[in-house]
Amino acid sequence: MDTILHPDTNLTKLLAMVLAVLLFVGVMALVLFLTNLPKRMPSWGVAIMFLTPTIILLCFGLLYPTVMTVRSSFYGRDGTNAVGFANYVTIFTQPQFLQVLLNTILWTILVPLFSTGIGLVYAVLVDRTRFEKLEKALLFLPMAISMVSASIVWKFVYDQKVGLLSALYTGVARLFGQHVVAPQWLMSAPINTFLLIFVMIWLHAGYSMTILSAAIKAIPEDLVEASRLDGLNGRQQFFYLTIPMIRPAILVVTTTVAMGGLKAFDVVRTMTAGNYGTSVIANEFYTQSFQYQNAGLGASLAVVMFIVVIPLIVFNVHQMRKSQEVR
Amino acid sequence: MNKGKVAKGLALAVSIATLVGVAGCGSSGGSNKSDSESSKVECSPYKKYGDLSGKKISVYTLWIDQDADAITKVFNQFESCTGAKVEHEGSRDVASQLPVRVKAGSAPDIAAVSQPGMIKTMSATGKVKPVPKDAAENVTKYYSKDWQDYSSVDGKLVAIPLDANVKSFVWYSPKKFKEKGYTVPQTWDEMMDLTKKIAQDTKNDPNTKPWSVGLEGGADSGWPGTDWLEDAVIRFAGGETYSKWASHEIPFNDPQILNAFKEIGKIVKNAAYVNGGFGDVQSIASTAWQDAGNPLVEGTSYMMHMALFYENNYDSSNPDIKIAPDGDAWAFQMPGKDKDTKSMLGGGNFAMAFSDRPEVQQFQAFLASPEFANGYVKFKKSAITPNSGIDTNNLKGLSKLAYSSLTDKGTTFRFDASDLMPSEVGSGSFWKQMISYFAQDKSEQEVLDAIEQSWPKGQ
Numbered sequence: 124m125d126t127i128l129h130p131d132t133n134l135t136k137l138l139a140m141v142l143a144v145l146l147f148v149g150v151m152a153l154v155l156f157l158t159n160l161p162k163r164m165p166s167w168g169v170a171i172m173f174l175t176p177t178i179i180l181l182c183f184g185l186l187y188p189t190v191m192t193v194r195s196s197f198y199g200r201d202g203t204n205a206v207g208f209a210n211y212v213t214i215f216t217q218p219q220f221l222q223v224l225l226n227t228i229l230w231t232i233l234v235p236l237f238s239t240g241i242g243l244v245y246a247v248l249v250d251r252t253r254f255e256k257l258e259k260a261l262l263f264l265p266m267a268i269s270m271v272s273a274s275i276v277w278k279f280v281y282d283q284k285v286g287l288l289s290a291l292y293t294g295v296a297r298l299f300g301q302h303v304v305a306p307q308w309l310m311s312a313p314i315n316t317f318l319l320i321f322v323m324i325w326l327h328a329g330y331s332m333t334i335l336s337a338a339i340k341a342i343p344e345d346l347v348e349a350s351r352l353d354g355l356n357g358r359q360q361f362f363y364l365t366i367p368m369i370r371p372a373i374l375v376v377t378t379t380v381a382m383g384g385l386k387a388f389d390v391v392r393t394m395t396a397g398n399y400g401t402s403v404i405a406n407e408f409y410t411q412s413f414q415y416q417n418a419g420l421g422a423s424l425a426v427v428m429f430i431v432v433i434p435l436i437v438f439n440v441h442q443m444r445k446s447q448e449v450r
Numbered sequence: 451m452n453k454g455k456v457a458k459g460l461a462l463a464v465s466i467a468t469l470v471g472v473a474g475c476g477s478s479g480g481s482n483k484s485d486s487e488s489s490k491v492e493c494s495p496y497k498k499y500g501d502l503s504g505k506k507i508s509v510y511t512l513w514i515d516q517d518a519d520a521i522t523k524v525f526n527q528f529e530s531c532t533g534a535k536v537e538h539e540g541s542r543d544v545a546s547q548l549p550v551r552v553k554a555g556s557a558p559d560i561a562a563v564s565q566p567g568m569i570k571t572m573s574a575t576g577k578v579k580p581v582p583k584d585a586a587e588n589v590t591k592y593y594s595k596d597w598q599d600y601s602s603v604d605g606k607l608v609a610i611p612l613d614a615n616v617k618s619f620v621w622y623s624p625k626k627f628k629e630k631g632y633t634v635p636q637t638w639d640e641m642m643d644l645t646k647k648i649a650q651d652t653k654n655d656p657n658t659k660p661w662s663v664g665l666e667g668g669a670d671s672g673w674p675g676t677d678w679l680e681d682a683v684i685r686f687a688g689g690e691t692y693s694k695w696a697s698h699e700i701p702f703n704d705p706q707i708l709n710a711f712k713e714i715g716k717i718v719k720n721a722a723y724v725n726g727g728f729g730d731v732q733s734i735a736s737t738a739w740q741d742a743g744n745p746l747v748e749g750t751s752y753m754m755h756m757a758l759f760y761e762n763n764y765d766s767s768n769p770d771i772k773i774a775p776d777g778d779a780w781a782f783q784m785p786g787k788d789k790d791t792k793s794m795l796g797g798g799n800f801a802m803a804f805s806d807r808p809e810v811q812q813f814q815a816f817l818a819s820p821e822f823a824n825g826y827v828k829f830k831k832s833a834i835t836p837n838s839g840i841d842t843n844n845l846k847g848l849s850k851l852a853y854s855s856l857t858d859k860g861t862t863f864r865f866d867a868s869d870l871m872p873s874e875v876g877s878g879s880f881w882k883q884m885i886s887y888f889a890q891d892k893s894e895q896e897v898l899d900a901i902e903q904s905w906p907k908g909q
Contacts (some may be wrong), residue, residue: 304729398591398671413547
């Protein structure tokens with residue numbers, strides 16, 4: 124038994140994996156078998172059968188950690204002495220944390236706004252053009268790159284000496300006859316936060332475009348025809364037909380990307396590690412919990428993030444249902 | 451529900467489960483290739499560890515890449531003589547990952563940490579096993595009292611010193627010094643005079659300055675700045691004040707500290723003295739510390755304050771760079787106020803055990819033995835150890851100089867203060883504020899005040 128719980132050779136690891144898979148299959152088979160057993164199983168019986176494993180897993184994997192996190196947010200560094208709301212007071216009063224909150228707000232607003240905006244305009248522009256597939260692929264490509272890799276690539280772009288941005292900056296200045304030295308992009312607050320946000324926008328624009336493009340294609344043909352007959356020009360069609368028709372999809376995309384912006388971590392961690400006034404809640408949570416071993420403060424930051432994300436999720440699910448009704 | 455649906459559901463479940471299973475098996479253990487080049491090992495010193503065939507010991511350190519290869523070679527000697535298997539895992543994130551592992555109940559048998567503060571917090575968890583008898587005997591026999599103290603909590607030995615690095619070095623190019631007729635300064639004032647002289651000699655060349663400094667290092671940006679300040683504090687405020695400062699008996703922004711800070715400010719904030727080969731004072735914040743030594747060889751700068759391990763950077767950037775007292779690069783100990791007061795800052799790694807299985811205890815005895823220390827300095831580049839049982843013939847180049855300063859009775863040795871301070875300061879605000887000192891041109895007073903303010907309460 125011990126070799127299975129603590130596998131240390133490749134063979135036992137493989138064995139443990141196969142066993143785990145078989146266990147999962149076994150449980151599923153058992154559930155299915157039991158629901159099939161009686162000839163006349165009432166519907167609530169079936170529901171209970173299927174829900175029980177899910178609820179157990181949810182309690183164990185989601186509810187329990189949530190409760191524990193909330194609990195430890197009222198305790199000090201190592202979870203032994205109760206400190207009441209002191210951690211929250213720290214977060215909402217100290218300048219360094221206020222900066223973190225402000226940055227997170229910027230991320231949560233700007234990333235969805237621009238990703239969705241760019242995605243929407245792009246989707247409309249390339250709709251039914253000759254090279255639509257290629258054009259879409261171009262914008263969608265960044266989605267295939269992991270956030271960390273993208274951050275490393277953009278770190279080169281923002282490099283003071285060899286970066287593309289510095290080259291543009293000095294080049295434009297030269298056009299006006301000025302000789303300037305490019306600033307340290309990632310070290311100069313507040314512009315550095317916006318540069319980091321841009322990376323996330325670049326990553327998510329393709330995702331927004333794909334979803335919105337699908338929604339645009341789902342607009343019934345006869346409506347488009349009718350609008351043409353009524354004499355709407357392109358711009359009017361966009362505002363009076365396309366946008367109202369795909370509104371639920373826009374809102375779903377916006378909230379989904381907003382959640383991404385709220386949870387932003389990899390980009391910040393990779394590019395500045397939260398230095399130079401660029402830290403966001405997720406990054407600060409990591410730093411406090413694991414680097415500074417301040418479990419209480421880390422947990423409080425996690426709770427703050429958790430509370431902020433709830434309305435977003437509720438709204439998102441609500442819109443998702445709506446958009447499915449439209450389809 | 452018909453049979454077909456059940457079969458479909460099962461197929462789906464199996465495929466998903468397989469995917470999850472495959473995705474979940476990643477992480478590989480340490481490599482255990484026994485090197486053919488690790489010559490014939492003389493096994494007689496290893497007899498005392500007995501036969502450990504089939505036993506496994508897991509070791510978790512922050513040595514990666516070439517350092518990991520070197521340490522694996524040292525462990526290989528132990529393996530081939532005792533039959534035990536040492537599984538080494540290296541990671542840069544030991545400091546943040548080890549507490550998580552210990553909490554989760556999956557601690558390694560042995561972990562190496564580089565902060566004495568970490569030794570304290572780890573032993574507070576109650577999971578650290580006391581150093582066993584044989585290993586403790588080795589520690590008292592081969593290590594000075596200072597190093598025994600670093601490894602102890604409340605007078606109890608809980609860790610074993612593994613290695614040491616020394617930081618109070620100033621790198622320079624002997625060749626270039628000879629060309630210009632400069633001599634190595636013996637006192638702080640001489641160093642300032644030399645700085646002035648170089649600035650005079652190179653004033654027609656805007657790219658060349660006496661000093662080059664680099665603070666950038668990704669997520670760890672700023673640490674070289676802390677070494678500058680620490681060296682100033684130990685030289686201008688003295689060893690006693692330094693210790694009080696590191697343990698927060700006096701505030702971080704004590705006037706004595708401010709005075710010391712202003713002394714180095716005279717160098718690093720003077721546009722005529724920095725930043726050779728890179729740019730203005732502000733460029734210090736953005737110059738990668740790994741690059742800061744290049745101008746010495748290129749001739750656009752003459753001095754750089756940096757630890758012993760910078761040797762590796764010269765080796766990896768250009769193997770032709772000759773590191774020797776008459777070569778392209780060498781270092782002198784940063785001088786003190788007068789010729790006779792020598793001070794040296796340093797750090798090191800300490801091994802703690804989270805298991806008391808007999809083979810782990812034997813391995814701990816090995817870690818504190820001269821065999822380990824000798825193997826370590828033999829295989830690992832620019833590495834030294836505080837272990838007095840080593841054969842100094844194994845020390846090459848600058849390591850010899852470092853070792854002599856480490857073991858010299860007249861040298862005041864102090865542990866790197868940023869490793870002694872709570873991590874919010876030691877690897878947090880202290881680093882960040884040193885960056886701000888250059889990037890935002892903050893004053894010395896502002897920097898010290900900000901760090902003092904960030905000191906966690908009740909620590």
